Structures are given as C-alpha cells and as structure tokens.
Amino acid sequence: MAKITYNTHDSKTHTIDVQNGLTVMEGAVQNDIPGIDADCGGGMACATCHVYVNEEWKDKLPAKEDGEEDMLDMAFEPKQNSRLSCQLIVSDELDGLVVNIPSKQG
Amino acid sequence: MNKTDVLIIGAGPTGLFCAHQLGIIGLSCEIVDNLDKAGGQCIELYPDKPIYDIPAVPECTGEELTNNLLKQIKPFNVKTHLNERVEELKKIENRWRVKTSGNQEFDVASIVIAGGVGSFEPRKFPLKECEKFEGSSLFYSIKDKTVFKDKTISIFGGGDSALDWAIELSNTSRVNLIHRRDGFSGAESSVQKVKELNDQGKLNLYTKYQIDSVSGDKNIDLVKIKHDDGEVKELKTDYVLGFFGLIMQLGPILNWGLNIDKKTITVNTENFETNIDGIFAIGDICSYPGKLKLILSGFHEGALAARGCFKYAKPDEKLRFEFTTTSKAAQERLGVKK
Numbered sequence: 001m002a003k004i005t006y007n008t009h010d011s012k013t014h015t016i017d018v019q020n021g022l023t024v025m026e027g028a029v030q031n032d033i034p035g036i037d038a039d040c041g042g043g044m045a046c047a048t049c050h051v052y053v054n055e056e057w058k059d060k061l062p063a064k065e066d067g068e069e070d071m072l073d074m075a076f077e078p079k080q081n082s083r084l085s086c087q088l089i090v091s092d093e094l095d096g097l098v099v100n101i102p103s104k105q106g
Numbered sequence: 107m108n109k110t111d112v113l114i115i116g117a118g119p120t121g122l123f124c125a126h127q128l129g130i131i132g133l134s135c136e137i138v139d140n141l142d143k144a145g146g147q148c149i150e151l152y153p154d155k156p157i158y159d160i161p162a163v164p165e166c167t168g169e170e171l172t173n174n175l176l177k178q179i180k181p182f183n184v185k186t187h188l189n190e191r192v193e194e195l196k197k198i199e200n201r202w203r204v205k206t207s208g209n210q211e212f213d214v215a216s217i218v219i220a221g222g223v224g225s226f227e228p229r230k231f232p233l234k235e236c237e238k239f240e241g242s243s244l245f246y247s248i249k250d251k252t253v254f255k256d257k258t259i260s261i262f263g264g265g266d267s268a269l270d271w272a273i274e275l276s277n278t279s280r281v282n283l284i285h286r287r288d289g290f291s292g293a294e295s296s297v298q299k300v301k302e303l304n305d306q307g308k309l310n311l312y313t314k315y316q317i318d319s320v321s322g323d324k325n326i327d328l329v330k331i332k333h334d335d336g337e338v339k340e341l342k343t344d345y346v347l348g349f350f351g352l353i354m355q356l357g358p359i360l361n362w363g364l365n366i367d368k369k370t371i372t373v374n375t376e377n378f379e380t381n382i383d384g385i386f387a388i389g390d391i392c393s394y395p396g397k398l399k400l401i402l403s404g405f406h407e408g409a410l411a412a413r414g415c416f417k418y419a420k421p422d423e424k425l426r427f428e429f430t431t432t433s434k435a436a437q438e439r440l441g442v443k444k
Contacts, residue, residue, distance in 0.1 A: 037369070039223040039224075039353070039354050040147070040151060040223070041390075041399050043151070043152070045147075045151040045152060046151070046353070046354070047351075048353065069287070069289060069291075070265075070289075070291030071291075073263065073264045073265060073285070073286060073287070073291055073350070073351075074229055074265075074350045074351040076229070076232055077232045077316075078286060078316075080334070105353075
C-alpha cells in the first residue's frame with residue numbers, strides 16, 4: 001500500500017491509498033480522479049495517462065522503458081518529468097509519490 | 107442513400123465479427139469507420155504487436171487478426187465506408203437515418219456501435235493560436251503535397267510520419283524538423299536518413315526543442331521553438347505540420363441521447379442493446395457489470411447484438427438458432443460448395 005497524491009488541473013489535491021501491484025493510472029481511474037483517460041487500458045499505446053511527477057521523485061522512480069519515451073512523444077506538452085502513469089507500478093517504495101495531471105490529455 | 111438492415115459503426119475486430127454474425131443469420135449490413143483502413147486499434151495501435159488471447163489462435167499480430175476477420179466476412183460482401191465519421195442520427199418511423207461526415211446517408215433498421223474508445227483524430231498542438239491557422243497553413247495530415255513545393259515547412263514530431271514526410275518534402279521544399287528529444291520512435295533507417303540530410307544541409311534538424319508559439323497574419327510566417335534549457339529560436343516558415351499520432355474521441359455519438367458512463371455506453375447483457383431501442387453497443391465502447399475489454403468479449407457481444415438486430419430488420423420472422431456446421435441456410439450464405 002502506498003499513499004499517492006494526484007494534483008488535478010483544477011488545483012484540487014486527491015491523496016489515495018493505492019494497493020501494491022496496481023498502477024498509478026489504475027489508482028486514478030478506480031477512484032474517479034479526473035484527467036487520466038487511459039484510453040488504451042494500460043497498453044502503453046495511447047499516452048492519455050500522462051502525468052508530471054514531482055521533481056524529487058523524478059530520479060527515484062524506475063527508469064522508463066523505450067516504448068514509454070516513444071509514447072511520450074505523443075503526449076500533450078511532455079516535459080522532463082513526464083511519465084505514463086500506467087507504467088508506474090505501486091509498491092511501498094512509492095509511498096508519498098506526488099503526480100500532477102496535465103490540463104488535458106489530447 | 108444506402109439502405110441495409112444494420113449499420114455497424116467501427117471496423118475493428120468487434121465490428122468485423124459482428125458483420126459475420128449478421129451475415130450468418132441472413133441480415134445485411136454496412137460498416138463505417140473514420141480510419142482509412144479496417145482493423146481499428148489492432149491496426150492503428152499495434153499492427154505488429156503479438157496478441158496471445160484469441161481463443162484457438164495461440165499467437166497473432168493485430169494485422170493478422172484483422173486480415174483473418176476480413177477473410178472470414180468476405181462471403182457476405184460487406185460494404186465498408188472508410189474515412190467517414192458518423193455525425194447525425196434521426197428516427198423516421200421504425201427506421202434510423204444516419205449521416206456521415208462525407209455526407210453519406212444510411213437508412214437502417216438498427217445500429218451497432220462498435221466504436222472502441224471513439225474515433226481516431228489527430229493529436230494537436232497544445233497552443234490555442236494554432237487553431238486559427240489549421241487547414242490553411244497548419245496541418246496534421248497531408249492531402250496534397252504539391253502546395254509545399256519551394257516553401258519552408260516546419261515539421262514537429264519524432265515518429266514515422268514526421269520522419270517520412272521530412273525526408274520526402276526535403277526534395278522540393280526547405281524543411282525544418284523539430285523534435286522534443288534526441289531519440290526518435292520512427293524507423294532507424296529513416297532516422298539515419300534524416301541525420302544524413304541534416305549533415306548535407308538538405309534539412310535542418312532541431313532536437314530537444316518544442317513549439318513555443320506561431321504567428322502570422324492570415325497564414326503563419328513565423329514559428330518560435332524553445333529548447334529544453336529555455337533558449338528560444340525563431341524560424342521563418344510558410345507551413346507548420348504536426349505529427350503526434352492519433353487520439354480517440356467519442357465525438358458526435360455523445361449527443362445521441364445514449365446513457366454514457368466514463369466514456370462508455372451502458373448496455374444490457376442479454377443482447378447489448380442501449381437505452382435506445384434498436385441501437386446496440388459492443389466491444390470496448392460498451393460497459394456492463396463485469397465488462398472485460400478483451401477482443402474475445404467483443405466477439406461474444408457481437409454475436410448476441412446481431413441476434414438482437416433481427417427483430418428490427420425482420421419483425422415478422424422468427425429467428426431459429428442454428429449451427430454453421432449443420433445449417434444449410436448458413437452454409438449457403440457463406441458460399442460453401444458441396
């Protein structure tokens with residue numbers, strides 16, 4: 001279990017206990033947090049679960065696989081701290097993670 | 107006017123198999139899809155990626171699955187209207203009229219929505235001011251490449267579309283290729299070619315830059331790009347092209363009065379009919395308790411929805427359940443030669 005904080009574009013903060021083994025994307029979708037569309041359902045094929053991770057987490061998260069960076073090319077306003085939340089698998093190590101959801105996904 | 111029993115919206119695996127099931131029970135149908143080819147997400151998102159959970163098919167690619175489904179529905183000569191998006195829906199007596207973006211009209215007894223996660227639309231630039239130039243000097247796809255001759259074109263993106271067009275247009279135009287990082291997702295051979303052309307001065311490659319602003323009066327004459335480190339460069343340009351892949355949007359279907367929950371359409375699990383009589387939804391676009399977004403679930407849903415369509419197409423007839431192994435009628439429809 002890890003506490004994940006999702007900051008949505010409307011400046012609201014949602015802190016949620018997400019079970020280990022789920023993805024950060026699933027944590028958002030299952031808890032109706034707006035702004036994560038996840039159109040492809042976690043297949044790393046659409047870039048609509050794009051989030052910006054807080055700076056202090058950028059280097060603590062597992063590195064991106066090739067496909068993730070390729071998909072981020074397609075994301076809306078990608079930055080250095082962009083990740084696809086479907087590729088972030090929740091574990092105790094992710095406790096306290098803060099992600100910011102972009103203004104839109106498309 | 108295209109008159110048929112059923113209109114299927116979406117030519118993905120679910121829509122294609124539903125056409126098969128309609129054909130088997132003797133109903134006619136036509137298919138509309140917004141993409142330029144059949145296959146839906148299988149073709150657009152993962153044509154070369156393997157799928158391992160199609161019953162009795164241990165492994166196949168999205169493209170193979172699509173080709174096999176097309177082969178399976180061949181006996182029914184299903185008319186497929188590509189590059190068309192459904193727009194308007196009207197009920198006239200007991201039938202539905204559907205109009206598409208290309209002004210095609212359909213007169214049908216029922217409709218099966220197999221629209222996946224919506225129709226694919228090009229992903230656009232994040233800047234608001236880009237809208238003003240869209241269609242005149244800013245494009246997300248190329249219909250007529252001759253307009254670019256002897257002009258300066260700024261292409262954004264790092265996938266195959268961006269690379270291929272940069273290479274092709276560099277023959278007749280001045281090309282700037284701008285991409286957000288040093289790595290590219292396009293084919294390695296194209297990346298090498300682009301780098302060669304850049305070294306020969308035949309195109310200008312800018313990596314680690316993203317779009318910052320566009321400006322111009324009626325048409326774009328300047329695009330500003332911003333480096334990761336904050337430096338801004340001004341590029342004089344006649345056209346801007348963006349290739350950021352496709353995004354899925356539900357589009358006009360949203361306004362049809364269907365019960366929508368989280369971008370999906372609620373259906374019953376008896377025949378996958380929606381809250382509107384005669385309109386069915388199957389595949390990724392439908393939701394019900396226990397819904398799994400698997401291709402195999404879409405096949406099941408399509409089989410039941412096809413049978414649900416029967417009473418609307420042939421209200422005076424009774425549908426008898428038959429197996430294709432033994433049904434003479436089904437085998438005739440399939441064109442089986444004895």
